[in-house]
Structures are given as C-alpha cells and as structure tokens.
Amino acid sequence: MPARSPYLPYLLIAPSILFLAVFFLWPFAQTVVMAFTVDGQTSTGNFARMAADLNFWPAMGNTFALVIVVVPLQVALALTMAVMIQKMTTGRDIVLWIWTIPLGISDLAAGLAWLAILSNNGYFNTVLFHLGIISGPTGWLSYETPLTLFFAVVVAEVWRATALVFVILVAGLQLIPKEYAEAAEVFGASPWQRFRHVTLPLLKPSLQSALILRTVLAFEVFAVAYALGGRNIPILVGEAYTWMNANQNTGVAAAYAGVVLLVSLASTIVWLRVIRVRREHLP
Amino acid sequence: MTARRVLYVSGVLVLCAWVLVPIYLIALGGLGGRLGVFRWPKEFLPTGASVDAMLTFLQIEGVWNAAKNSVIAAGLTMVFSVVLGAPAGYALARFAFRGQDAYRLLVLLTRAFPLAILALPLTVTFIRVGLYDTPLGVALVHTALALPFAVLVSASLFMGIPREYEEAAWVFGCSGPGAFLRIVLPLALPGLAATCIFAFVISWNEVFAASLLTVRERTLTAYLLAVLAESPPHFRYAGGLLLVVPSVVFIFAVRKYLFSLWGITNR
Numbered sequence: 001m002p003a004r005s006p007y008l009p010y011l012l013i014a015p016s017i018l019f020l021a022v023f024f025l026w027p028f029a030q031t032v033v034m035a036f037t038v039d040g041q042t043s044t045g046n047f048a049r050m051a052a053d054l055n056f057w058p059a060m061g062n063t064f065a066l067v068i069v070v071v072p073l074q075v076a077l078a079l080t081m082a083v084m085i086q087k088m089t090t091g092r093d094i095v096l097w098i099w100t101i102p103l104g105i106s107d108l109a110a111g112l113a114w115l116a117i118l119s120n121n122g123y124f125n126t127v128l129f130h131l132g133i134i135s136g137p138t139g140w141l142s143y144e145t146p147l148t149l150f151f152a153v154v155v156a157e158v159w160r161a162t163a164l165v166f167v168i169l170v171a172g173l174q175l176i177p178k179e180y181a182e183a184a185e186v187f188g189a190s191p192w193q194r195f196r197h198v199t200l201p202l203l204k205p206s207l208q209s210a211l212i213l214r215t216v217l218a219f220e221v222f223a224v225a226y227a228l229g230g231r232n233i234p235i236l237v238g239e240a241y242t243w244m245n246a247n248q249n250t251g252v253a254a255a256y257a258g259v260v261l262l263v264s265l266a267s268t269i270v271w272l273r274v275i276r277v278r279r280e281h282l283p
Numbered sequence: 284m285t286a287r288r289v290l291y292v293s294g295v296l297v298l299c300a301w302v303l304v305p306i307y308l309i310a311l312g313g314l315g316g317r318l319g320v321f322r323w324p325k326e327f328l329p330t331g332a333s334v335d336a337m338l339t340f341l342q343i344e345g346v347w348n349a350a351k352n353s354v355i356a357a358g359l360t361m362v363f364s365v366v367l368g369a370p371a372g373y374a375l376a377r378f379a380f381r382g383q384d385a386y387r388l389l390v391l392l393t394r395a396f397p398l399a400i401l402a403l404p405l406t407v408t409f410i411r412v413g414l415y416d417t418p419l420g421v422a423l424v425h426t427a428l429a430l431p432f433a434v435l436v437s438a439s440l441f442m443g444i445p446r447e448y449e450e451a452a453w454v455f456g457c458s459g460p461g462a463f464l465r466i467v468l469p470l471a472l473p474g475l476a477a478t479c480i481f482a483f484v485i486s487w488n489e490v491f492a493a494s495l496l497t498v499r500e501r502t503l504t505a506y507l508l509a510v511l512a513e514s515p516p517h518f519r520y521a522g523g524l525l526l527v528v529p530s531v532v533f534i535f536a537v538r539k540y541l542f543s544l545w546g547i548t549n550r
C-alpha cells in the first residue's frame with residue numbers, strides 16, 4: 001500500500017476552500033460593509049433610505065406572502081406526487097422524467113411561459129372565453145389587479161420549483177425500509193395511519209433539507225415576478241436589482257441584499273428548530 | 284378498474300399535463316411569430332407555428348452573442364465546479380481528517396444563503412480587476428453556486444465505490460494516483476458527467492448574478508431580462524423557448540442520476 005501523506009486530504013480540499021473564501025465568505029462580508037457605508041463613512045443611512053423607500057414595505061410584504069403561500073403548497077403537492085410515484089408500477093420512468101422537467105427550467109423561462117398563458121389575449125383567457133366567463137381579452141397582470149398578479153406568480157413558482165422538493169422527498173422515501181410500513185400494516189394501521197405515523201416521521205430529514213433549500217430560494221424569487229409583472233409586484237431581490245442597475249446606488253442595493261441574507265438565515269434556523277432530526281431516528 | 288384506481292390514474296395524468304402544457308404553450312408562443320401573439324381567441328393546435336419565427340428571433344442582433352456567452356459561462360462553470368469539487372468530494376469520502384466537520388459545515392452553510400445575491404459586491408471588485416462584463420466573471424460566480432453541490436455529490440459518488448477496489452490496485456502495484464485514475468475515475472465518470480450537466484444547467488438558468496455582472500457581453504438570461512420591458516411578446520416567448528429546450532434535454536440525460544444526486548442532501 002503506497003504511503004499516503006497526511007496532508008493529502010487538505011491538499012484536496014484546499015482549492016475549494018480557497019474558492020469559497022473568495023467567492024462566498026469575502027463577498028458576504030463585503031455586502032455587510034457596503035450596506036453600512038455611505039460616502040466612505042460608517043452609517044446606517046442606507047437602511048434608513050431603504051426603509052423610507054415607497055417600495056420597501058410592499059416588497060417585504062409580497063416576498064413574505066409569496067414564501068408563506070408557495071412553500072407549503074409545494075411541499076403538499078410534492079408529498080402527494082412522491083407517494084403517488086411510490087405506488088406506480090407501469091410507466092414510472094416516464095412519469096418521473098416528466099415530473100422532474102421543471103427542475104431544469106429557469107425562473108425567467110417559467111415566468112415567460114406563464115406570461116404566454118395569462119396575458120390579456122393568452123390561452124387562459126381563451127379557455128375562459130370559450131366557457132362564456134369573459135367576453136373578451138382581460139388583464140390579470142397589471143398594477144390594477146395586484147391580487148391576480150400575486151397568484152399568477154404563485155402558480156408559476158409552484159409550477160417551476162415543486163420538482164426540487166419532489167426529487168428530495170422521493171430520494172428520502174427510497175431510504176425508508178419497506179419493513180416498517182409492513183409491520184404497521186400487520187398491526188392493523190390504515191394507509192393514512194401508516195403515512196402519518198411511520199412514513200412522515202422517517203421522512204423528516206428529507207423534509208427538513210427540502211424546506212431549507214426551498215425557503216431560501218423562495219426568498220430569492222425575482223425573475224418569475226419580473227417576467228410576469230415587471231415592477232408591478234415589488235419584491236426584495238427585484239428592488240436590490242433596481243437600486244443597483246437603474247439607480248446606481250450600491251449602498252441601498254447592499255442593504256436590500258443584507259435583508260435577504262438575514263431572512264434566509266433566519267428561515268434556515270427556524271426549520272432546523274421546528275423539524276428536529278435526531279440521528280437515532282434516521283432510517 | 285375500481286374508482287380508486289381511476290382517481291389515481293387521472294391524478295397522475297393531470298399532474299403530467301400540469302407540467303407539460305405550459306411548455307407546449309410557450310413553444311406555441313415562440314413558434315407562432317408576431318401574428319400568433321395577437322390572435323384572439325387563441326388556437327390550441329399548432330396551426331400557425333413555424334420554425335421561421337424562431338430563426339427570425341435568432342437573427343436579432345445580440346441574441347446569438349448572448350447565447351454564445353451563456354454557453355461559454357456554463358461550460359466554464361461546469362469545468363470549474365468539477366475540477367474544484369471532485370477532489371474535495373474524494374477527500375470527504377476516503378479520509379478521516381481533522382477539520383472535516385468544519386469543512387462540511389462551510390459547504391452546507393452556502394445552502395442557507397441565496398448565493399446569487401453575492402454578485403452585488405463582486406460587481407465592484409470585478410470592475411477593478413477587469414472581470415466585469417466577461418463570461419469568465421459570470422462563470423466564477425456561478426461556480427460558487429454549483430461548487431457545494433459538486434462537492435457533496437462527488438463525495439457520495441466516491442463513497443459508493445468500494446475502497447477495496449483501490450486497495451486491490453495498490454496490491455498489484457498501482458501507485459496512489461494510478462489506482463485513482465485507472466480504477467476509481469472510470470467508475471465515477473457517469474456520475475461526474477451528471478454533476479457536470481447539473482452545473483451547466485445551474486449556470487445556464489441563473490438570472491440575477493448574470494444581469495448584474497454583464498452589460499454588453501450579456502448571457503442569454505441577462506439579455507432577455509434587460510430587453511424584457513421593451514420587447515414584443517413573441518420575442519419574449521421565443522427567448523423563453525430557447526431557454527427551456529436545452530434544460531429539458533439535459534434533465535432527460537441525467538434522469539437516472541437525479542435521485543442519487545439529490546438523495547445526499549439529507550445528510
């Protein structure tokens with residue numbers, strides 16, 4: 001056996017550490033510095049300006065509302081799909097492929113696809129027209145219809161990003177030994193009881209990582225909303241983009257970025273607390 | 284067939300339609316051209332669809348260049364994330380070393396943050412060092428997105444290859460690197476290829492960082508976002524279609540690996 005240097009593992013991880021230091025830790029610190037700097041001096045001025053901005057509270061409200069509506073919907077839908085695919089015998093591969101297609105679709109493309117459907121003279125309105133519900137092209141995505149615009153973004157997000165939760169949950173389900181459910185069946189547990197008291201607790205680790213990933217990404221929602229409604233539906237990352245690009249104000253943009261980073265971290269901590277995973281409970 | 288079974292099958296079919304119909308409709312929009320966009324009520328059959336609309340779109344100044352930049356950035360992201368990530372994954376899979384847990388934590392920590400937003404401070408740095416407005420700069424930020432994923436996936440790949448194979452190669456006189464290259468790498472190759480494709484898709488789809496880091500040499504997503512407000516609808520749909528097609532093909536190519544790729548996110 002060739003002698004292996006004790007430094008070898010460090011040599012192998014060094015490049016990636018270096019990279020993450022330069023492109024993750026450093027810009028992270030830089031964001032904080034930029035957010036607290038106005039004209040070269042330390043100040044909270046950027047945050048004051050951000051909070052006073054007309055779009056700030058609507059952006060906060062919309063972003064949180066999106067996360068609160070979208071994430072539970074996605075988890076419920078993905079769980080249903082994952083349980084359905086467990087039972088499937090014929091055509092499993094093709095259904096799996098179809099259900100995971102959105103995993104590869106960008107948020108911008110998803111927004112554009114739903115724009116084609118929901119625009120004034122789009123396909124959705126055509127269906128409503130043929131059903132006799134509307135008499136002609138109707139707008140759903142303007143600033144005059146904030147509620148329908150909001151739900152359009154919800155639908156597009158659920159369409160695009162449920163696949164991520166689905167894949168994580170299916171992978172998790174595959175790790176659970178069948179014997180557990182069979183044992184429960186022997187003792188007379190109904191399908192619902194088996195799901196609720198056997199499958200769901202064992203699925204906790206997967207649920208936790210799916211929820212963390214999805215919540216963080218949901219706070220980052222941007223292109224879907226932008227494609228569907230432009231700035232008619234202000235959201236946090238969209239505001240950061242506008243302050244950076246249109247207003248050329250890196251300080252306020254960094255303040256927005258800081259808010260997004262903070263709420264993401266907070267949501268991760270919440271999920272780690274709410275869904276406790278104990279090692280001895282892992283399948 | 285029982286009522287239960289009917290309900291189950293129709294549920295599966297509805298969910299398939301839920302995924303496929305929007306893709307079909309954006310294809311209709313993208314291939315329908317200017318006339319298709321303004322038609323009312325809409326046709327659900329591809330009567331007016333033709334490839335011409337798509338070709339016209341590709342000839343618009345900027346589109347081709349943007350697509351080229353996207354491919355370059357995604358290609359570089361793919362190379363960077365595997366070259367940096369696979370060795371680290373191998374280290375995690377084969378060695379017990381001090382600081383392993385701290386390293387794992389660093390990698391997992393990246394998951395708790397929307398990394399694309401970190402492009403914001405990098406814009407300033409990139410202007411200073413000349414990386415701004417280059418596909419290379421975009422690729423570096425996208426690598427930060429794809430690298431944690433590449434590390435964890437390759438770790439699980441290498442863990443799946445029995446250590447005994449490698450030890451047997453040593454016994455027969457292979458050197459350490461030789462055993463890795465001849466025994467481990469060929470076995471890990473399909474999985475690594477899937478990782479590559481995933482890194483490619485992550486970069487190809489990313490909008491926010493790419494939009495901040497480029498102005499003339501835009502990637503496709505950045506270009507579409509920038510011209511979104513002033514472009515006509517059929518142009519937007521054609522762009523959307525151009526974004527969707529490679530993704531669908533790639534997901535098909537890696538479908539076998541999707542679950543082993545994501546299964547490891549549990550630990």
